[in-house]
Amino acid sequence: MLHGCLFAPSLFTFWFVNGVLDFSTAVAIGAVATPAGLQVRLFAYVLLVPVFLLARVILHLAHPVHRAQVLSGACPNTQLMSLDWVSxxxxxxxxxxxxxxxxxxxxMNAVFLVGVFIVPRVVSPRFRPGVKLLAIVVGVVVFLYATYGSAVSFLPAPSSVLGPVATAALTDGTTDRVFRLANSVAFGPPLIAAFAVAMNHVLTRPELRDVPLVRRTLPHRDPDRVVAASAAFGTAFYLLVVAAVTRQIIVFP
Known part of the structure; x- marks a missing residue:
């Protein structure tokens, strides 16, 4: 009865591809501090699909109208959760x-802001997609060079080329406080939900959607309530996994 409605096989394809991309990016940008931390996140991600599907079943069956639709063999048309934002x-x-x-x-984000949102407003429409694509490429190159350029012996030191862009950093204490805030039960889910809603609006802006190649990787804009609820649920689920695995939990930062 629920097959093909709540258990679409395409979810597993998305889960796999999204996982490869997201975890590769997380490792590259330093969002995973230790191998143990990576293992916990991978473990949570492995459990994500069954937990997500179970949550969808519970939500639809708890809603009187949706329950009637499901039990009659129809699929509810209302999207209550998104696997993308839960992850x-x-x-x-x-x-x-x-x-x-x-x-x-x-x-990187300064280059994106200028090259994607500001400069295209003053150039010919014919050149706008190319300018935006160039800005994205340059922004990524700036980030990679500033972060890893010092490890390449034949390149000039990033600090001598980019100045503060290569050297500015948050203190360990500030990083720890922000990390504890994002990973606390009290503040983590709403904080990540707010971040997800912001990304839902930024990544779906028309300025980005007409960039060649990039538009194929961007999500469609979902209702803010779906985005916020999904991201908060995903954060709470991850914190629960962390608590179960490490026997540690941060309630308040």
Whole structure:
């Protein structure tokens, strides 16, 4: 009765592809501090699909109208949760570790802001997609060079080329406080939910959707309530997994 309605096989395809991309990115940007931390996140991600499907079943069966539709063999048309945004809760809790090196992040996003949102407003429409694509490429190069350029012997020191973009960083104490905030039961779910809603609006802006290649990787804009609820649920689920595995839990930062 529920097959093909709540248990779409495409979910598993999305789960696998999204996991490969997200975890590769998390490792590359430093959102995972230790192998043990990576293992916990992987364990939570492995459990994600069955937990997500169970939550969908409970939500639909708890709703009188949806329950009647499901029991009659029809699929509810209302989206209550999104696997994409639920998975964000598992990885976004590690972002404070990644942004400790604040300079490269600031430099990359400054390039994005200027090249994607500002410069295209004053150039010919014919050149706008190319300008935006170039800005995205340059922004990524700035981030990679500022972060890893010092490890390449034949390149000039990033600090001599980019200045503060390569050297600005948050202190260990600040990073730890932000990390504990994002990974606390009291503040983590609403904080990650707010971040997800912001990303839902930024990544679906028309300025990004007309960029060649990039538009194929962007999500469709979901209702904010779905995004917030999904991200908060994913964060709470991840914190529960952490508590079960490590026997440690942060209630208040």
């Amino acid at each position: 964000l809760g598992i990885l976004a809790t590690g972002l404070p570790l990644a942004i400790q090196n604040f300079g490269p992040w600031f430099g």
